[in-house]
Amino acid sequence: MADIKLKIRHAKRGNEKSLDLSGFGMTELPADILQLTMLEILNISNNKLNNLRKLESLPNLRVVDASNNNINSLHQELLDMYSIDTIYLFGNPVVNSNPQLAKIESNANLLRKTLESYFGLAAGSTSGVSSLGGGIGGGIGGSLGGGLASSGLGGGSQSVANIGGFGGGASGSYKGGSSFGSLIGGQGVGSVGFLQNDINMNDPASLRKRIAELEQENKSLKEGPSNKSYNTMARPGTMGQDKDWMSFGGGGPIERPTTANSQNQRVREIQEELKMEQKEKKRLLGEIENYKRELQKSNFSAFTQTSAQVSVGSGRLPAVAGVREISLDDIQIGEQISQGGFSVIHKGSLNGTPVAIKKIFDPRLTDELLAEIYNEIVMQSILRHPNIALLMGMIPKIPNIVIIFELMPGSLFNLLHIKKTAIQISPEERIRIARDVARVYYYMHELGIVHRDLKSHNILVDEHFNIKICDFGLARFKADLGKGTMQFSGTPAYMAPELFQKRVYDETVDVFAFGALLWELVAREVPYDGLDVSDIRAKVEREEQLKIPYGTDPRIAQLIHECRLLNTADRPSFGRILEVLNYFVK
Known part of the structure; x- marks a missing residue:
């Protein structure tokens, strides 16, 4: 019980929007939870709860994971929760006779109608007489x-x-x-x-x-x-x-x-x-x-709906508003500068302007992979930030898809590790890079977009250490997290425990990854270098912290630790991260 109270106290102090109270063996929700008026996401799975009373007093609660408890019935006050749109009740006795209650995601109307049906109310009817x-x-x-x-x-x-x-x-x-x-x-x-x-x-x-x-x-x-x-x-x-x-x-x-x-x-x-x-x-x-x-x-429904309909058989990607469609005659392809899982990137030019040219080469192009490629184009057409790589055009013909971006000299990964001895970068510059990265993610989270692939490979750097974020193939709107394919994808060294465990997650997976990146900038080492995925997962799930280099400012060390906490509700927001990092950047 002391651990629960401590978690609630931390959440209240930080005005956190999510809280994980799973696996504590609770038989009822603690009264202290009523103080968390800013709470949006609550995980109370794998306890011994008999009911969900007290939840109706949380005015902003949107997502509740109450799976695997002992809930036999629901109380009608849940109908007063006009903010809630997602609930997980599978693994509870109440679902045996009401299977429609097992899982309702991101659909407030459906959830309300299901609850009204459960309580035996006519859909949407209520009386205003007292x-x-x-x-x-x-x-x-x-x-x-x-x-x-x-x-x-x-x-x-x-x-x-x-x-x-x-x-x-x-x-x-x-x-x-x-x-x-x-x-x-x-x-x-x-x-x-x-x-x-x-x-x-x-x-x-x-x-x-x-x-x-x-x-x-x-x-x-x-x-x-x-x-x-x-x-x-x-x-x-x-x-x-x-x-x-x-x-x-x-x-x-x-x-x-x-x-x-x-x-x-x-x-x-x-x-x-x-x-x-x-x-x-x-x-x-x-x-x-x-x-x-x-x-x-x-605002983005036209994009997301079209993204769900892309198909290899269509012969081309759908048009994206604001994105120029170009032909091979418009570009000149130069030397290869990097290679990914299904693409290669070349230096080149677009109508005389130096650019980076991303060519899709995977011969086993599937609808799922195509959706990821199209999602990257859509996201970068939506996002407008000085530290996000500029999308300049595309060739939409399948399978010879080409995406054109502004040209940057190299990645942060190369700067920190490949050119480690050739290029000296001061601790102050490394913290400035971290600050600039945090600015981008603060901007994206405020738009309701989660990147899900924060790592040094996806941060481009110029000769003055100015950064641009790239690769938005895994990015999703917050409301779409946990849906579709590749929902638990990522790079293991940067992945949060909830992704390894395939649990409900939120935008704080980006915060966890940022903790690994901040450590990487401070230590100038690759996180978990040489370890396989199972070893990385075991360390992450044990909350085993990366070793902080000697001489690191204790405030930076503490920030790394907080970003990588197991409990999502205890991780800071990017707004809070910026407050800390701005102190070090002149």
Whole structure:
């Protein structure tokens, strides 16, 4: 239990977005987990949990791995988690009678519908009617619009909020009768959809418009009681008045209650309204985040959808917006400068400009390999950063595919190891290189892109030690991690333990690889040089640290250690890495 609390404490201190609590034998989630309001990814697999209670209190939770526990049933409060889109429940008794719950990935709508089916609810339906004892009623409901209606002291009062459309309706009555809140379409009970059905999820303009509408609605909700005026109309003893009046909820003046009981009752009513508004705010924020994720994916949906359709039989790669298609007449091919698994790279020129020419040569070209090649072109057409190699064009004809990049003198691997004695590079310059690499990965992670192949071979360096990142064949959008082929690929010396173990992973695999690269820059040695894959894996899984060279600044040593921690939640973000490295770079 002490280890669990320590992990949670570290996650809270670092505002970490992921936490690994797998394999601790927990029978229930610790109360301390409620403090992790920034948490997005939670691994609680391989424990002895009987339920998932407390998760509903984590407003930003998106991915839950609860596989291999003792969960017999789910609780309905899970429906309040509007941010969640992925859940793993395989290996739990609840899946025996509900196999559809075993694994739902990156699909908030499907997850919600599955949970509603499990709880026996009509798809997307909910009721916004509630009462507050003694005739005090308040109801709130809504998905995209949200309506608030409240009624006060009189008997038989009720409130109904329509929950089907845009906008918002609010009304209030302090003295009996009834009130109905409505949204555009009038009154009554509507249905709640997790995301609005009539929005095209692949249209960025529609998504941006919807996000703006939701944020405006959230802004008006934040104003809370300021929408209701509690203004004194007159004070006791003023001329022509013998009573104290106030205006409430946009209605006419009403008589202020004079008894302590009435005042306490009103306080309780206001508190209940605030609770409902807070719940609505939580729902809105969760929905806004979901739309933002959809927007991020839709911005590139045309690329990713086409990438999934590439085929050797098509004879050519699909066109990529913004990428020039060239012919062999446009290029002159010179000497070979490097070779990869399925390609060779030559010096050359494109219409007189020096370039690097990457030629695909693999005679066993498959659809999977072709998708990786196309993915590299797509990613480099999307990414715009001064430290990312510039894509200048392509010849899309299969199997003679050619990709043209800006020319750089060589790789960081060659600089550190092949030309080790010929070129001297100071410790300060090596830390600057690390800082520049971290900048690129901070940029990519903010775009929701994970590189998955960070290593010194894929970092190009010029004569002034300026760097460019290349080779984006394994890069994926964060939402697509764990899907398709080559999902656990990488170079063993830089691979995180979760990749070796084929577990759920996130963008922190790049952080782990960066730890190996930072060590490589400091030590000027190849990580795990001479070891085979099984030996490297064993050392990584034991959290056996690479030996830090004597004289290394302890802050750099600590950063290497933190980047390579087993627990993904304990690894720093690239924003944090930059904070440390910027201290050393003038």
